[in-house]
Amino acid sequence: MSETRQLFKMKDLRGRLSERKYKMTPQRKEILQVFIDSEEGSHLSAEEVYDLLKEKEFDFGLATVYRNVELLNELGILNKVDFGDGRARYELSAANPQIHQHHHLICLKCKKIIEFEEDLLDDLENFISKKSGFKILNHEVKFFGYCSDCRNEVET
Ligand SMILES: [Zn+2]
Ligand SMILES: [Zn+2]
Ligand SMILES: [Zn+2]
Numbered sequence: 556m557s558e559t560r561q562l563f564k565m566k567d568l569r570g571r572l573s574e575r576k577y578k579m580t581p582q583r584k585e586i587l588q589v590f591i592d593s594e595e596g597s598h599l600s601a602e603e604v605y606d607l608l609k610e611k612e613f614d615f616g617l618a619t620v621y622r623n624v625e626l627l628n629e630l631g632i633l634n635k636v637d638f639g640d641g642r643a644r645y646e647l648s649a650a651n652p653q654i655h656q657h658h659h660l661i662c663l664k665c666k667k668i669i670e671f672e673e674d675l676l677d678d679l680e681n682f683i684s685k686k687s688g689f690k691i692l693n694h695e696v697k698f699f700g701y702c703s704d705c706r707n708e709v710e711t
Contacts, residue, residue, distance in 0.1 A: 561654070562647040563632045565591065571630045580613045586623050590633065590647045591657035596670050598636055598644040638668060638697070655693050664709060669702060 568581050568587050577583075589607045593599060599607070605620045615623075624645050627633040631652075633645040640659055649656075655676070660669040680691045701709050 561650045562591075563587070563650050567650055568627075568632060571632055573597075575630060577626070582619055583623055583627070584614070585611070585613050586620065587627065587632065590645070596646075596668075596669055598638070598646050600642050600644050602642075604645075606677065636695070640666070652692070656695055658696040660698045660702070661701070662705055663699055664701055665707035667702050667704075671698075 558658065565584070565587060568583065572579055572583065585608060586604060589604050589611075590597075593607075595668060601617065601621045601624050605615075605617050608620070609614060624633060628645060630634045631648055634648045634656065636644050636646060636659065638644065638659070655674050657674075658671040659666075660671055662669070670683075676694065676696070680694075684690060684691060700706075
């Protein structure tokens with residue numbers, strides 16, 4: 556699954572930044588590196604990125620981290636996700652814009668976020684396009700419920 560996803564890499568960052576006349580700074584590089592190094596399926600808040608940078612002896616200040624994750628989101632390098640807990644989180648985007656955003660399954664009990672890679676929305680996307688003339692570029696789908704560990708507990 557991960558090979559089809561082709562997430563953003565460091566070399567893509569330089570290109571994206573210069574396209575938009577932004578400079579590669581040590582801050583931007585190290586912030587992206589945190590995401591590259593993080594486990595697949597991690598969704599990090601700006602605070603978590605800040606803490607991970609501190610562990611690596613980088614103290615850029617929380618405001619700088621906030622600003623730069625937002626910028627990386629605007630540039631399409633990070634994808635901002637909101638799981639409804641009042642805290643924005645970020646994950647690496649797919650480098651290929653043809654690949655739509657994976658779906659998120661949110662467990663209401665243990666708060667675990669599970670990624671679901673298969674799009675499965677082609678029929679719906681075609682239907683919407685035909686009906687409304689809307690060109691769909693991407694989507695954000697969240698499913699709320701109970702994960703396989705929690706469902707037994709809530710069902711009994
Ligand atoms: Zn899709
Ligand atoms: Zn759960
Ligand atoms: Zn995700």
